[in-house]
Amino acid sequence: MRLELATEAQEFGREVVRALRAAGGDELVQRAEREPARRRELIEPVLGDLGAWDLAPRRDPVELEAAAALCRGAGYWATPYPVAERLARSEDPEFDGLIVVGGPEPAGQVAEVDLRWATVALDGARGAAVPIGPEVATRDAAFVTRFEIRPLPGDGSADLALALTLPCWTLLGMLDRALELARAHVQVREQFGRSLSEFQGVQFQLTDAEVERRGVDLLARYALWSIQCGRPDAVDDALALRLAALEAADIVFRIAHQLHGATGFCDETTLSWLSRYSLPLRRLPVGPVGTEELLSGRIGRRGLAGLFSDPAGV
Template sequence: MRIELADEAQEFGREIVRALRAAGGDELVQRAEQEPAGRQRLIEPVLAGLGAWELAPRRDPVELEAAAALCRGAGYWAAPYPVAERLARSDDADYDGLIVVSGPEPSGAVAGVDLHWATVAPDGARGSATPLASEASTRESAFVTRLDIDPRDGDGGADLALALTLPCWTLLGMLDRALELARSHVQVREQFGRPLAEFQGVQFQLTDAEVERRGVDLLARYALWSIQTNRPEAVADALALRLAALEAADIVFRIAHQVHGAVGFCDETTLSWLSRYSLPLRRFPFGIARTEELLTDRIGRRGLAGLFSDPAGV
């Protein structure tokens, strides 16, 4: 088993971070919120220039790892574009991206993006999606809009693992940045004449957050390996990753906001934007409770297969 990303994939991820920094960095999401109709031209040309849409994550293991690294880099800057959904696209040339949908009001963060979307439900049902107009402001919706689903023939179960896994890499990039911002803040902010970083309580909190982030990092790489090797448990591994990522996001963002104090909720701080635009990833297509339910239904009493599973099934 190899769960380390290939050197080429890691370098591609670093290049994505550099390119998005040069294109505007933290200002990208702010500019997109001010002019929602222009968000596609903010991000798409930058990624196209690096060959992002030429990746074939379904056919090449290294390109799958590069796609994951791309999603992580986009998450680091809270890039206002459905990167993971585009990279999860099927081989059907009629569609530009793939969205996992669930529930009576399927939604996705694809408002203002003029592309053709395919959908897949947790039971493998396929469809095509037309984003509906929304009266909510971008600040309230974070680009989330209702989707009108037209059912299609076929079983999309094989698409599900990839479509669930790649958005978790985007969320992982957001966790990377949230912890980086929290560490930087406590190093420069003082209380009682000492940097916050010197207080033991703060150190404990940041350690807890880092443990959660590193756990998601390992599970994300394991889920990629599961997809690469066509394991029958790939969807269960993707659901386990999503569950861990959602739980970690709750902890990491809570701690980051706590160490920032009230200023962490003001738009003058990057954390506020990062936290707000992480919500679509954390709420759609389903939250913690529904993820737990789907995972439990899929694995039953067998438990997850993995490094520490019981080969005798005891």
């Protein structure tokens, strides 16, 4: 079992972060919110110049790792573009991306991105998405649009593991940034003549958040390995990753907001944008309770194999 990303994938992820920083960094999501129709032109060429859309994560293990690193880098900047959904696209040339949908009102974070979207439901049903537009302003919708789903023949269960895993890498990038922002904030703010970072209670909070983030990091790598190996439990592993990522996001963002205080909810603070644009990832296709029900329904009493199963079976 190899859980470290390939050197090429790690370097690609760093290039993504650098390229998005040069293109505007934190300002990208702010520009996209002001002018949603420009969302595609702001991001697509930047990542296209890096060869992002040429990646074939379904066919090459290293390119799968590069796709994951790309999603993480995009999440770091709260990049206003459905990167994971494009990279999860199926082999069907009729579609440009793939979205996992669930619930009575299927939706995705693809407003103002004029591409052809395929969907896969959590029971494996395939479909084609017809966006019908958000019902609220972009600021409140975070580019989420509802869909009408046109059913397609066939079973899409084989697509679920990848389509569930890559958005978790995007969320992991957001957790990376949220903790970075929290650490930077407590180092420069003072109380009673001391830096906030010197207070033991603050150190305990940051440690709790870092433990959660590292746990998601490890599970994200394990889920990739599971997909690369073609394990029959890959969807279960992807759901376990999603559940861990959602629970970690609640803790990390709560702690980051607590340490920032009221300013963490103001648009002058990067954390506010990052937190707000993480919500669709955390709520769609289902939230923590729905994810837990799906996972427990699939694995029943047998449980997950996990990282510490019998080495002879790995």
